[in-house]
Amino acid sequence: MHRHARTSSRLALLGAALVGLLSPLLVQPAQAAAPVYVALGDSYSSGTGTRSYIADGTSCQRSTSAYPSLIAAARGYALNFRACSGATIPDVTGTQLGALTSATTYVTISVGGNDAGFADVLTECALPWWASDCNGAIDGAQAYVNGSLPGQLATLYSSIRSRAPQAKVVVVGYPRIFQGEDCNALTWFSPEEEARLNQMADLINTRTQAAASSAGFSFANPTSAFIGHAVCDSPEWLNGLSNPISESYHPNVLGHSGGYTPVVSGAVGAALAVTGDVVAASEASGADQAALQRQYAAADRTIEPEVVEAPDLTTPEVRRAARKAGIDIDRFVERTTR
Template identity: 75%
Template sequence: MNRTSRLAVLGTALVGLLTPLLLQPAQAAAPSYVALGDSYASGTGTRSYIADGTGCQRSTSAYPSLIAAARGYALNFRACSGATVTDVTNTQLSALTASTSYVSISVGGNDAGFADVLTECAQPWWSSNCDGAINTAQAYITNTLPSRLSTLYAAIRSRAPYARVVVVGYPRIFMGEDCNAFTWFSPAEQTRLNQTADLLNSRLSTAASAAGFSFGNPTSRFIGHAVCDADEWINGLSSPISESYHPKATGHSGGYTPTVSPLLTGATVAVTAAVVAESSASGEEQAALQRQYADADRSIEQESFVAPDLTTPEARRAARRAGVDIDRFLARSRR
């Protein structure tokens, strides 16, 4: 066999070896999932947060991270504690593209003054205007928030035209009893606060439907797991204070994940030990990704509950006006 023939045979053999490799499809990129929203999406209340250089309090125990870990999605975890509709628009929507496959969005509570209303209602009756604060929040939810949600949802659809989008609601926080020392939510106030959560969910659901999005309502999942229930999935008065009145890790694994995952992915995610481990292992990668947005995220004003302080001159004046002996009142509260 001459040299030319040998080269021809060798070339044919190489083609035969390489063809199967060349015909193999390229490994598909993981579906893109962008999690937008506020503290109820970021995971405030779960006690452990990724080190991304911000105050956003993003947690690998939060439902976006758990769902992404279970399904193998490429998560961009933009949700940030304190975010309002304006903050989501200005600092989070840039993460969306035409290749985004999945989006979850939880926002509206801070727009309605969630933290300020709780701060007011936690005061004793003689020191607060809880009904006034609730009335103001409900008026905002009814009259102002819907149009802002509509504009936001339209922007999400414009930036992520092919994504499946789930709007996520809020649980009822209270069960009718205040077991925490140094907060004074009355049963009637707790009922009205829960009704306000229901009202907010109603408006979120309506706006989601109008935009062609799904709505995930966590209310039923959290029944029996409110603040002061025996199996509590929501923090009461806590230290650090920012954890107060936010879902614990169990609230995200047992409440939010089974609410959101079937709507977002088509099947309910089971939060197994392996899923928790996978989610936890993603923390460093997610922190590195979020650091590129840190300057924008630091512009978000962190909203936080403020615990009552009845030792102030203002509190003492309010007690005197109401005919309350504040020292006796505090002594009884400490027992």
Template identity: 50%
Template structure:
């Protein structure tokens, strides 16, 4: 910003002010030790541009954790989210990235515990009634079994990183239901699948609150950008099949990244 001449700042004073502002901003960003945990939604499956060194975890350079780290330059960044992760495999394979120096961590987890991939396959290949049964079974699991598993995981996360701020992100609705053209699943199946996301997010939100973590709901951000909206931020059935029903690169940058930023801002 140009300093008006009427303020009569000397060149030296202006330089000192500018240097102070720059240093304080850099110090704030550099003070973060960020760890990104979770499943395929955090790894960035569906966004492309995968890091070959991540193997079957399929971590993408276009995933929201990497985008945030690129923009903010934290002092350290550990990206350990992995495709297919559950609460158990996060506990056994990812928590080593957390320690007493961790100041910020993010996670998406729970969808694989509830068998959401299998539910999607059932709904794509079978009748409405078979789909509804699969969805209801997943919702029952999300409401009755998942809370305890999340409580255990979140407690372990807090023990590993007692000073960290934890942001837990939810899952979007998959389908836009208010108009639009949608070829494939019936309205009955699409409505049921959205209700499964609601059940999952409700459970995750409640567990986050019990743990003292911040829950960031991405459903409002993805609203009007679900499948069948005409401006989709999610992959439909694709090849490779593992990308199906995951955020695209735009879903990561315009959906999950703002959701994570909202969660971080809640701590301020």
């Protein structure tokens, strides 16, 4: 009886020791899931202008050099990169909001410029004064921004909140494109036109910020960050007229790393500085992000890119305008494109 008691006692002690050794492995808590970040919006969020895009089977021009990818890489967020070149408010509603859920942690969105027809306005204003109605085009866009845009944004923001009730939402604005000088061949923006175009960007930001505030969202305004880095500045963070044309008047790689990323990340938390490690991590995420976005490719292909058109002085309309203004168009072209 004593031998059995001693044996049982030893087995009990051994069993307790084994449980003690194994219990840390058995009761390890599950690793916390990465915060879910959904990037919505248009070309200023997708990364158009950076000249390198993920192969997701669309024309959305999503780039690992764009601020959503850089922020996600730096902070370890699980990114769903839905922003797409050409997207309007109806496009965001119809093709992008489905990515939002009650588990979404962060949302960023830039939209409204395409709805206001900003690409068409730039196309008109890039022509010589005698061939364009730049002021008329700006007036029409401003009427939309003052009249229709606020209500459309309010409806969109309400939909975002209902789909992602717990998310921190940051609405992202647009920079001023110009600095008063046009150094690009084959465009004829006057200083006065550039000033009005910058005022239009400010107006969109003002109306967008007001709508964001009403919805309880934060607003990231990039205007100050891009001062000294507009088209024709040095260094230039915004492309001028470019080849291919779709790159025109959009932030380049420096515009996203030095301009947008600190501003937007600062509205989400602490402002980020983009390091080489962040760039490398963002680039490494490209294949996985492309695979994720392919599931939405059919819907994304319904979005039509909004592209600035290069001035064409050979059209019958422009030649008629030249004759009416007393302009020898051939001499004008030769003189202004040397």
